Amino acid sequence: MALGTPVGSFQWMKLQNKSNILNTIRLQGPVSRAEIAGLTGLTPPTVTNIVAELLEADLVIESELGESTGGRKPIMLRLNADGFYVLGVYAGISKVKAVSAGLDGSIRQRAVRSLPKEPSREHFLNLVKEVLYEVMEGSNEKYLGIGVGMHGLVDTERGLSIFAPNLKLRNIPLKAELEAEFNLTVEVENDVRALALGESWFGQGQGLANFICINVATGLGAGIVLDHKLYEGSSFTAGEIGHTTIDINGPQCTCGNHGCLEALAAGPAIAERARGRILQGDSSLLKAWTDGRLEEITAKMVHDAAKEGDALSIGVLADTGRYLGIGIANLLNTLNPSRIILTGGVAQAGDFVLGSLKETVAKRALETPARAVSIVTSEMGEDADAVGALTLVLRRIFTPMGVNEL
Numbered sequence: 547m548a549l550g551t552p553v554g555s556f557q558w559m560k561l562q563n564k565s566n567i568l569n570t571i572r573l574q575g576p577v578s579r580a581e582i583a584g585l586t587g588l589t590p591p592t593v594t595n596i597v598a599e600l601l602e603a604d605l606v607i608e609s610e611l612g613e614s615t616g617g618r619k620p621i622m623l624r625l626n627a628d629g630f631y632v633l634g635v636y637a638g639i640s641k642v643k644a645v646s647a648g649l650d651g652s653i654r655q656r657a658v659r660s661l662p663k664e665p666s667r668e669h670f671l672n673l674v675k676e677v678l679y680e681v682m683e684g685s686n687e688k689y690l691g692i693g694v695g696m697h698g699l700v701d702t703e704r705g706l707s708i709f710a711p712n713l714k715l716r717n718i719p720l721k722a723e724l725e726a727e728f729n730l731t732v733e734v735e736n737d738v739r740a741l742a743l744g745e746s747w748f749g750q751g752q753g754l755a756n757f758i759c760i761n762v763a764t765g766l767g768a769g770i771v772l773d774h775k776l777y778e779g780s781s782f783t784a785g786e787i788g789h790t791t792i793d794i795n796g797p798q799c800t801c802g803n804h805g806c807l808e809a810l811a812a813g814p815a816i817a818e819r820a821r822g823r824i825l826q827g828d829s830s831l832l833k834a835w836t837d838g839r840l841e842e843i844t845a846k847m848v849h850d851a852a853k854e855g856d857a858l859s860i861g862v863l864a865d866t867g868r869y870l871g872i873g874i875a876n877l878l879n880t881l882n883p884s885r886i887i888l889t890g891g892v893a894q895a896g897d898f899v900l901g902s903l904k905e906t907v908a909k910r911a912l913e914t915p916a917r918a919v920s921i922v923t924s925e926m927g928e929d930a931d932a933v934g935a936l937t938l939v940l941r942r943i944f945t946p947m948g949v950n951e952l
């Protein structure tokens with residue numbers, strides 16, 4: 547432990563014990579004081595004192611009596627999930643969304659606005675404020691903070707969006723703007739890393755020390771959890787797997803490089819490959835569906851056509867799975883995670899993509915990391931993005947010292 551850190555001091559111990567107890571009640575509740583002492587290893591008087599503080603702060607409530615093991619029935623404690631609300635904002639490429647939720651992450655209100663193609667910084671910030679005001683409208687709830695999942699490069703320490711490539715905006719001081727507007731603590735994170743955090747609390751990353759969430763949509767990126775912690779990298783760019791090279795002679799990517807994973811497997815690449823094959827003369831339902839206006843083809847249409855048995859679309863999605871499989875094999879060999887969680891529109895294409903993806907991983911990754919991993923699609927639904935964002939606030943409340951889970 548480095549000299550000068552307060553670790554081991556009384557204050558630090560107390561804060562750590564408090565978050566440890568609060569998190570135990572969140573995960574195990576209803577739970578008695580004696581059970582908390584057993585689960586945390588803390589002494590009963592310490593538990594009693596800290597629980598009194600949590601009751602006073604209204605974060606915890608006493609609920610029904612538990613089973614007795616002889617003698618008096620113990621009073622059970624549980625999280626006061628409706629006593630406070632948290633707010634999550636997802637700011638993506640084409641929309642901003644806000645949700646409010648209880649302390650257990652269950653969503654109460656949601657609001658969405660479409661983003662124009664290249665909004666001004668003021669317009670963008672106004673839309674973010676608008677969706678937040680909408681979800682708070684008419685409620686007297688006590689809010690504990692705002693979490694923002696912002697696409698692009700984010701400085702999490704300063705709460706700054708450094709660069710949002712699809713909006714063409716730079717240096718948006720999200721934390722400063724929203725804290726001044728709402729007088730609440732604001733945490734900002736890259737949208738895909740926030741997704742991974744959400745998966746670790748509420749989805750298929752629960753309890754896992756090492757997993758990677760891969761979001762395949764208009765863009766392609768990953769949120770990497772290593773040793774129970776979200777990995778940011780030395781300048782916040784960890785997880786940009788969309789810009790790793792898969793084919794040195796591949797198509798040009800938005801980043802300027804050739805043959806990036808994003809340029810081969812993200813939504814626009816899927817549509818482009820389908821278009822290319824039709825232009826070469828292959829037949830497809832997509833031609834009739836767009837009345838020959840091939841520029842209107844989207845990845846979702848390719849999926850829909852595949853479901854109708856369209857051979858070209860089935861082939862395009864299988865190729866997409868192969869490209870993703872190569873990218874994932876590289877990740878498995880590098881980081882050896884126990885799970886890969888696929889999110890975003892392309893993940894919804896299910897077996898059309900997953901079949902060839904898993905085959906490719908089995909062929910190309912080393913045997914040990916390939917055997918250790920399970921590759922799954924997210925089950926968190928369409929609000930996973932905003933839930934991930936609000937989990938930034940929950941993480942601050944429940945595990946400020948990084949103990950237990952994330």
Ligand SMILES: [Zn+2]
Pocket residue numbers: 788789790799800801802803806808809
């Ligand atoms: Zn690229």
